[in-house]
Amino acid sequence: MEAPLHPDFPLDPSAANNTQSAYWVGPRHLAGDDGQLYDAVADTLANLGWTSLTIVRGRQEPDEDREVLRSTVLHISPDTLRWAQWVLADEPFHLGGLPIAWQVSARADTSSPLATWSAYFTPDVPGEILVDFLVALDARDQPAVPLAGPELVMDAVTAHGWLRHIDQPDAWAMDPTFTSHLSLGEVPPLIQDGDPRALTTEADEAGPAGWQAWAEPVFGARYLWAASFGASVPHDLVRVFAASLSSTAPVLRRVLPASTQDRLLRAPAL
Numbered sequence: 001m002e003a004p005l006h007p008d009f010p011l012d013p014s015a016a017n018n019t020q021s022a023y024w025v026g027p028r029h030l031a032g033d034d035g036q037l038y039d040a041v042a043d044t045l046a047n048l049g050w051t052s053l054t055i056v057r058g059r060q061e062p063d064e065d066r067e068v069l070r071s072t073v074l075h076i077s078p079d080t081l082r083w084a085q086w087v088l089a090d091e092p093f094h095l096g097g098l099p100i101a102w103q104v105s106a107r108a109d110t111s112s113p114l115a116t117w118s119a120y121f122t123p124d125v126p127g128e129i130l131v132d133f134l135v136a137l138d139a140r141d142q143p144a145v146p147l148a149g150p151e152l153v154m155d156a157v158t159a160h161g162w163l164r165h166i167d168q169p170d171a172w173a174m175d176p177t178f179t180s181h182l183s184l185g186e187v188p189p190l191i192q193d194g195d196p197r198a199l200t201t202e203a204d205e206a207g208p209a210g211w212q213a214w215a216e217p218v219f220g221a222r223y224l225w226a227a228s229f230g231a232s233v234p235h236d237l238v239r240v241f242a243a244s245l246s247s248t249a250p251v252l253r254r255v256l257p258a259s260t261q262d263r264l265l266r267a268p269a270l
Helices: 037-047 127-139 151-158 235-245
Strands: 023-026 051-057 070-076 082-086 102-106 117-121 172-174 180-186 209-215 225-229 251-253 265-268
Touching: 037 051, 037 070, 037 082, 037 127, 082 127, 102 127, 127 235, 151 172, 151 180, 151 235, 180 235, 209 235, 225 235
Parallel strands: none
Antiparallel strands: 023 251, 023 265, 051 070, 070 082, 082 102, 102 117, 117 225, 172 180, 180 209, 209 225
């Protein structure tokens, strides 16, 4: 759905019925997650037939005022070859200075409990983008088998007007305002991947390359969001993420990120 967008249309924080007004906003890569990143993904996975399990760490003693320490929610596909875990409560590690919210993984077959690849997404990754990625993952017969090369990813964003980096035209692109980036390069620490080179690479050697994406509204300041794909994530799946990330179609929002509110075009959702 397309909608006309107006940069100067005022946001009205005080609605008559005390509910937040909804707006169509763009570009989506700066629109945040509307505070609905868990619900958007969980509802989609439930509709796809994935099973959800709650993992609780800690306990509450009957005679003590002690609450459950941590809990995560694991969503598993019917064939058990792919899963998505909401890990924000645990905050196992950070990506770009932000805690991981969703970890998505897949394996080649059920004989091994280990993931062939994993991808990681922080809060404020727009839910529409992660949903598109997961729907494409669900539709794949073999979620861990590569089907195409990295050029697909770059083609997806440049088709929507993103620019190639002058020094790395085949591995780095950015939106026309230079706030959001997508690059193929060294994977950050702690990113799990089934490629054996990820475990054997020496400290002074470059490990296997994976795709990284992030939004940095103000250069040198805190990221809005970040995403990391292990080296073994199939490029055609990253292409789906990239195409959705760079899409010019507006998204529906009630809550806008403070760091990008003045950069967003918006129109009331009537």
